[in-house]
Amino acid sequence: MTMTTTSTTTQTRAITITIAILAMGGEGGGVLADWLVDLAEHNGFLAQTTSVPGVAQRTGATIYYLEMFDKASIPDARQPVFALSPFPGHVDIVLASELMEAGRALQRGLVNPERTTLITSSHRVYAMTERIAMGDGRMDSAKLMAGAQAAAHQFIAADFSAIASQSGSLIGPALYGALAASCQLPFTRQQFEDTIRRGGIGVASSLQAFAAGHQAAQQQLLPHNAAAATPVHEPAAPQLPQLPAVGPRLHAMAQRIQQDFRPAAQANLMAGIARLTDYQSEKYATLYLDRLTLLNQKAEASALGDEIVAEAARHLALWMSYEDTVRVADLKIRRSRFDRVRGEVKKSSEQLLDINEFLHPRLEEIADTLPAPVGRWLLKTNWARKLLGRFTQQGRIVKTTSLRGYLLLYAIAELRATRPYSLRYSHEQERISDWLNTVENLLQANNSLALQVVKAQQLVKGYGETHSRGWRNFQRLMSALPKLQNDADAAGQLRKLQTIALSDDSEQELLTSLKAQGLLQHN
Structure with a gap:
């Protein structure tokens, strides 16, 4: 003592x-x-x-x-x-x-x-x-x-x-x-x-x-x-991660994963199909597997094939489940969220609980949710932008524990059925295809760089300004790739630039580094 x-x-x-x-x-x-x-x-x-x-x-x-x-x-x-x-x-x-x-x-x-x-x-x-x-x-x-x-x-x-x-x-x-x-x-x-x-x-x-x-x-x-007296056992041989369980609707896709994809990537793939089915539909999860099938085949001869496919499975699932107004609304009205909040505040049966959500969607996010032709028209039409801007200048508080607030977010969440026709969907699918094509083209020439391009997707995440900033940084790194490929340590250089981009919200440090190395293509 x-x-x-x-x-x-x-x-x-x-x-x-x-x-x-x-x-x-x-x-x-x-x-x-x-x-x-x-x-x-x-x-x-x-x-x-x-x-x-x-x-x-x-x-x-x-x-x-x-x-x-x-x-x-x-x-x-x-x-x-x-x-x-x-x-x-x-x-x-x-x-x-x-x-x-x-x-x-x-x-x-x-x-x-x-x-x-x-x-x-x-x-x-x-x-x-x-x-x-x-x-x-x-x-x-x-x-x-x-x-x-x-x-x-x-x-x-x-x-x-x-x-x-x-x-x-x-x-x-x-x-x-x-x-x-x-x-x-x-x-x-x-x-x-x-x-x-x-x-x-x-x-x-x-x-x-x-x-x-x-x-x-x-x-x-x-x-x-x-x-010290506890008996010491020989360490067990390393095992592959246990595959997560999926529901009956995904059994056919799970069987496809086990038959067609390398074991090292299967756990990520199973988690991916579950996430994307929840996000959109089984059809969308099937598109996810289709996109990875070619990469899985091309990576067969690569020394880093297992890691490349496993990482691509994880990052592609994250990118395809991008956050939009529909996703945000859906997550805020789920029963699991209400249960979690009740548990965190330790609500008793005698207490009432109000949950107030502060929402402030930008005009761009509203346009992204609309059908692609309507969204493009809104973004390029000044009078429409100004009219809608009057209603989006300030955020609003939505009480999801009230019937009115819940139904408002429920209606937005139900727009999931129209998501494949939205402006944001068309943009993201095009970007994803370009990213995967870049990875596949690099596999033969520089598989270490291909792996780092897969991991660079980490920049593209979040919602609103966070997503916009990350996408700008991602574009800058992808634009620098042609010159970076000539570097003996191209993967290491890309990794350093990615670390800089993730550590500086102002974007200035990345711009300075790219300019110093002669890699800045556009601002």
Whole structure:
């Protein structure tokens, strides 16, 4: 058990315990802090807690700071002076409700390898900067976990969020149980549990989550020799990913995949036909397989054939299920979405739930949804653009939990039947065909470059301005291909340019790089 001592003017030294809790809004961080104060005050300690509100990008992330003083160690006629915020390097215990919160604790210097016990949940709630990145902007969880383990004196990590969910509770009680199991506070398990009972709210579920968190932490604190005694088995031979199950309507396509396509690509293909049937129809999913059949045959002699076809299967499915107003409306009124929102807010049977969607389609997106001739006419007719622009200048809020709002989005979602005749559909199918032709033509000359062209599709995604920006960057890279092919490391160069495009929303860094290499064809 780690305790610090605070010097006084006498020879007596007061025993102090410092604790920092990093949690996001709605996770019970404040309740956890209150429990710890109550635990201390009912068992011979003085305690104080303060909180420092966080930022909206982390869903209201807050740091709660506690100090406990053992009354028995405080000199007569003296009162301890409590600090209002944690001091780097002088925190005994850090509790983090999510892995990035543990990273914030490391960044702030709250974790000291000589004294700090770090207890964190291993699950992730992605920050806004991670979500809006053009590419994969996620922090590497494995590196974050390794860094936390190396930085702490004692490290305990488990998916306490899942543990709490299974108990029908918030994550706070599960972390509280892990803290009790760590033996870093001079209190018994019974004393910890009594604090929950004194709270009087959600006692049964909180105690259940406490017990599960306690057990998960104890399993990590088993002696090292127990792990050493575990028999070691030879690693099994690598296996291909298990094919996802599909419904009866897709059995014929699934059989075609298993018969005609290489095993390395079959898992992606099965996921692709399921996605595209849900997006449009079985006919559309069949078009997906037809498009990949020629590529599958041409890649037969390629050293990278398996990877090229597997990656093409994934990226083609994503491109063919492009996001348009029809898709957005469809996803917002699905039962699974309503169920997910109810679960996230922990709606009870006595509560009413309203879901308000902010929608702001641009004129171009409206034209894309219309039949191709009508959409083209709208985009080139000034008076029609100005008239419609009056109604699209500002977004509107649609309450999907109301009959009117639901029916509005339902009507838009039903336009799926007309999607194959829309302006956007004709554009996307033409672009997809050009992309696949480019890949097929490169297979014989430079299969590494062909693979990177497949992966460059990652730029073409999203909705509205995000999609427009990605498509412009994709066009720039495809225009640079003729000159890039003469480079000995053409695939590596294209990969670097793609990374630049994904990391800069302004597009200027990519334009600068293309210009410097003499690859800029158009702006």
